[in-house]
Amino acid sequence: MDMEFLRTTFGKPYTLQTNIYIKGSADGKIIGREMKFHLWFDPTIDFHY
Template sequence: MCSENGAGPTRDELDIEFLGNRTGQPYLIQTNVSKNGTGNREMRHQLWFDPTEDFHSYSILWNSHQIL
């Protein structure tokens, strides 16, 4: 998932990626936030559920104060 403000080097961006999974390993998502083209906020999060077992809805609250 990516939300961009322009396509140039000073874009704002929020990336969320589901990473590949090895059998028996926890599922991970990787996130990164860029502001004015500067990121370096990459993090990995272990999911507490199997996202492949059912349909899921995901929501993001993104405003000038926070990203939830």
């Protein structure tokens, strides 16, 4: 599982991208999913619960 905060344009909202893969990548039969969630807050301002 991989989680990344993405922000490419100043002033635009951050995006949380998640990547989940199973069965590895060596056998060529990768099973996985990537999802993007547009955050309604700036995660760099303060600690959030």
